[in-house]
Amino acid sequence: MNKKLFYYTSVILILSTTFISFTHDDKGEPPVKAPFTRLDGICTNDWWNKKPNGIVDVKVKRSEVVAFGIYTLHNKVLKLSAQLFPLYPKETREVRLEIKTKGKWKEIQKRKINDIGWSALFRIENWDDTKDVPYRILHGESASFEGLIRKDPKEKNEIVMAGLSCNSNKGRTDWKRENIVKNINFQDPDIMFFAGDQSYDHREHTAAWLKFGLQFRETFRNRPCISIPDDHDVGQPNLWGEGGKKTSSKKGDNGGYYCDAEYVKMVERCQTANLPDPYDPTPVEQGIGVYYTSLLYGGVDFAILEDRKFKSGPNGKIPQIGPRPDHITDESYDPKSIDVEGLELLGKRQLDFLEHWGTQNKDKVKVVLSQTIFYGGAHLNGPKKSRLLADMDSNGWPQTGRNKALSLIKKAKAIHIAGDQHLATVVQHGIKEYEDGPWAFTVPAIVNNFYSRWWWPKDEKAGENANDILPWTGRYLDGFHNKITMHAYVNPDSPSNGGGYGLIRFNKKKKEVTLECWARFADVSNPSEKQFKGFPIVVKLDK
Numbered sequence: 430m431n432k433k434l435f436y437y438t439s440v441i442l443i444l445s446t447t448f449i450s451f452t453h454d455d456k457g458e459p460p461v462k463a464p465f466t467r468l469d470g471i472c473t474n475d476w477w478n479k480k481p482n483g484i485v486d487v488k489v490k491r492s493e494v495v496a497f498g499i500y501t502l503h504n505k506v507l508k509l510s511a512q513l514f515p516l517y518p519k520e521t522r523e524v525r526l527e528i529k530t531k532g533k534w535k536e537i538q539k540r541k542i543n544d545i546g547w548s549a550l551f552r553i554e555n556w557d558d559t560k561d562v563p564y565r566i567l568h569g570e571s572a573s574f575e576g577l578i579r580k581d582p583k584e585k586n587e588i589v590m591a592g593l594s595c596n597s598n599k600g601r602t603d604w605k606r607e608n609i610v611k612n613i614n615f616q617d618p619d620i621m622f623f624a625g626d627q628s629y630d631h632r633e634h635t636a637a638w639l640k641f642g643l644q645f646r647e648t649f650r651n652r653p654c655i656s657i658p659d660d661h662d663v664g665q666p667n668l669w670g671e672g673g674k675k676t677s678s679k680k681g682d683n684g685g686y687y688c689d690a691e692y693v694k695m696v697e698r699c700q701t702a703n704l705p706d707p708y709d710p711t712p713v714e715q716g717i718g719v720y721y722t723s724l725l726y727g728g729v730d731f732a733i734l735e736d737r738k739f740k741s742g743p744n745g746k747i748p749q750i751g752p753r754p755d756h757i758t759d760e761s762y763d764p765k766s767i768d769v770e771g772l773e774l775l776g777k778r779q780l781d782f783l784e785h786w787g788t789q790n791k792d793k794v795k796v797v798l799s800q801t802i803f804y805g806g807a808h809l810n811g812p813k814k815s816r817l818l819a820d821m822d823s824n825g826w827p828q829t830g831r832n833k834a835l836s837l838i839k840k841a842k843a844i845h846i847a848g849d850q851h852l853a854t855v856v857q858h859g860i861k862e863y864e865d866g867p868w869a870f871t872v873p874a875i876v877n878n879f880y881s882r883w884w885w886p887k888d889e890k891a892g893e894n895a896n897d898i899l900p901w902t903g904r905y906l907d908g909f910h911n912k913i914t915m916h917a918y919v920n921p922d923s924p925s926n927g928g929g930y931g932l933i934r935f936n937k938k939k940k941e942v943t944l945e946c947w948a949r950f951a952d953v954s955n956p957s958e959k960q961f962k963g964f965p966i967v968v969k970l971d972k
Contacts, residue, residue: 459518463545465689468664472515472547472635484598484630485640489514492571495524496639497646498564501653502581503705503724507556510703511540511566511574512642513547515635521569526551528578529563542568546635546695550702577651581726582619586938588727588794589616591648592931594624594659594848595874596641606644609875609930612953613648616932619727621649624848624872625659625800627700632664632688634696653726655733658700659800659849660822664688667755667822669742670735672776673713676742682754684742690715704733708782713738721779723786729935730790732783732843734799736824739776743821746772757819757908764910767826774830780837787841794935794942794970795841799824801849802871803831804856805907807882816887819908823850826909832860838867842970844942845869846933852882853919853927853946855966859912863894863904866912868968870944872931873919873961881921899963917946917963924948929961942968 463473471482494516500509511524522542527534540549558581565575582588591613598604613621623645628637648654660668663686671684679687686693694717701720712718719738724731744754747767751758757767775783787795805825810817824831835858838845845867853873858866884901886892892903894914902915921927925948932945946964947953 464691468632468689468692469545469635469695471633473545476515477517482633482636484633484636485643487515487636487639491520491569492573494572495566495568495574497642497650498566498574498576499642499649499654499656499703500578501655501703501705501724502556502558502578502726505554505556505558506705507551507553507578508703508705509551509553509564509566509578510699511542511549511551512639512699513542513549513568514639515547516542516544523568524549525567527565527567529565534565543698545691546699548699548702575650579619579652583728585619585727586936588620588729588935588937589618590620590622590846590933590935591616591618592622592624592846592848592870592872592933593875594872595626595851595876596623596644597626597629597874597876597879598637598640599629599876599879604640604644606875608951609949610645610647612947612951613930615954618652618932620652621654622798622846623654623656624798624846625657626661626849627656627658629661631661634662634664634692635699638699655704655724655731655798656700657720657733657735657798657800658696660737662700663693663696668737669740670713670738671742671773672739673715673717675715678744680753682742682744684744686715686717690717693717708785709778719778721782723789725790725793728793728937730786730793730795732786732795732797732841734775734779734783734797736775736799736801739773739779740824740830741772741774741827743767743826751818755821756817757821758817760818764828767909768828772827772830774824774827775834780833783834783837783841787837787843794937794940795843796935797838797841797843797845797867799845799847802847802854802869803835803845803858804869804911804913805909806850806854806856806871806884807852808885808887809883811880813881813883817908825907825911828909828911831909831911835860835866839865842940843867844968844970846872846931848872848874850882851877851880851927852884852921853917853929853931853961854884854915855917855944855963857914857916859904859914863912864914868942870931870933873927873929873946875928875930875949877921877926877928881927883920884915884918885920916966917961919946919961919963923961925950927961940970942970944968
C-alpha cells in the first residue's frame with residue numbers, strides 16, 4: 430500500500446473509533462451507534478459487553494425488556510411513552526400498544542423505538558376519557574408492561590397530585606423507594622408530578638432513568654404523570670440554558686448546555702415526550718426542543734414551565750460578589766447591581782405563553798409547575814456552617830424576570846409548585862408589596878442526605894406577621910431583596926432528614942389548595958401519623 434494512503438487511512442480509523450465504538454459481539458453483530466462520545470455508555474454501542482455498573486443491570490430477561498410506560502391525557506389526546514431496556518442489534522425495533530375492550534386485547538398502534546434512549550411515543554387522538562381503559566405495551570414475543578389509563582376525573586370535586594423531586598441514589602440501601610411508593614398508592618392521587626433531578630448520574634441518563642422507572646413505576650402505572658428534567662438530568666450541577674446555546678464550562682455559569690445536544694434531546698425525549706404538545710414547538714439553539722405546555726386534567730389547569738432553558742447565566746454579565754459567579758456572600762452589595770437590563774428568566778416565549786394561559790379556563794383551579802422556586806429560599810447550604818446570602822441557581826434572580834413571571838401567575842390566580850431546593854417551603858410572594866403575589870410550595874427532596882439546605886435567618890428572629898408554629902416565619906427579604914412571607918419550612922433536622930414528598934389537594938368548588946408534606950419513612954396508613962411541622966396549609970386562590 431502507498432505509505433501516504435496508509436497514513437491517511439490509519440488516521441481516519443483512529444478518529445472514527447474515537448467518535449463511535451465499532452466493537453462487535455461474538456456473533457459478529459454491529460453495535461448501536463451513539464452520536465455522542467463518553468455519554469450514556471452503559472446503554473449504547475456494544476452495551477452487552479460492558480462490565481456491571483453501579484446504576485442498574487440493563488441485561489434483563491427479554492420478557493422484561495419493556496421497563497415502563499408513562500402517560501398524560503389532555504383534551505381527549507393520550508400520549509404514552511414506552512421505555513425499554515437496551516435491545517440487541519437483531520431484535521425488532523417495533524413496539525406495540527394494546528387496550529382491553531369488551532374483555533379482549535386489541536392492538537391500536539405500533540411505533541418504532543429510538544436506539545438513543547430506547548423509548549417510543551404513542552399518540553392517540555379522540556381518546557374516550559369517560560372510562561378506565563387497561564393498556565399493555567408489547568415487544569417481541571414475550572415482553573409486556575400493563576397499566577391503566579384512568580378516565581378523566583372531571584366529576585370529582587377534589588383532585589390530588591403527588592409532587593416529588595431530587596431522587597439521589599448516592600449511598601442509599603433503600604433504593605427501591607418502597608415506603609414512598611406504598612404511601613402514595615395508599616393516598617391514591619389522581620396525577621403524579623416529578624419536578625426534576627430524577628437522575629444524578631450526569632453521564633448515564635438512560636440507565637439512571639431506567640432505575641427511576643423501576644423505583645416509581647408503580648405510582649404512575651395506573652395514573653397520569655408529569656415529569657420534567659432539571660439540571661442534573663442533563664448532566665450539569667446547575668443550568669442556565671440561555672436559549673440552548675453551547676457552553677464551554679462544566680459549571681455552565683456563563684450560560685448554555687455542556688453535554689452534547691443530542692444527549693440533551695434524548696433526556697428531554699425520554700422524560701417529556703408524554704406531555705401534551707408544546708405551546709410553541711420551535712426549537713432553541715443546537716436544535717434542542719422545548720416542552721413548555723399546558724395540561725387540563727380533572728378540571729385543573731396546569732401550566733408546565735421550563736425555568737432553566739431560557740435563563741441567563743451570571744458569569745460575565747454581572748459583577749462577581751462572592752467566591753463564584755453564582756453565589757453572593759457580601760451583605761453590603763447593591764441588589765440592583767445584578768438586575769441588569771437584558772437578563773432573561775423565563776424568556777419572552779414563556780411569558781407570552783403564561784399571559785395566554787392565564788386568559789383561558791378562568792373558571793378552573795390553575796397551577797404552575799416548574800423545576801425551581803422564584804426566590805432565594807436557603808440561608809445555609811451543604812455543610813451547615815456554609816452561609817450563603819443569595820444563590821443565582823434559584824429563580825429569585827434576575828429580579829425583574831422573577832417579578833414578570835410572578836405577576837402573570839398572580840393574574841391567573843394560580844399557585845406555583847416546584848422542587849429542586851432540597852428544602853420544603855411554603856411562601857406567599859411579594860412583588861411590589863408583601864403578599865401581593867402568588868403562593869408557592871416547594872416539595873422536599875426524595876433523598877436529602879448528601880446536600881442539605883436550611884432556612885435559618887442570621888438574626889434567628891421571626892418576621893412580621895409570623896405564625897406561632899415555627900420560629901422563623903413571617904415577612905422577610907431574601908438575598909436578592911425580594912419580598913416573601915414564609916409560612917412553613919422543613920429543615921433537615923426534621924424526620925427523614927427533611928426528605929419526603931408533597932401531596933397537593935385542589936378543591937375546585939372552594940378554589941382552595943391544601944398543601945401536605947410527608948416524611949419519606951412515614952406510615953400514612955396510620956391515622957395518628959403526622960406531617961412535617963407546619964403542615965397542612967390551606968391556600969385560597971381567589972384572594
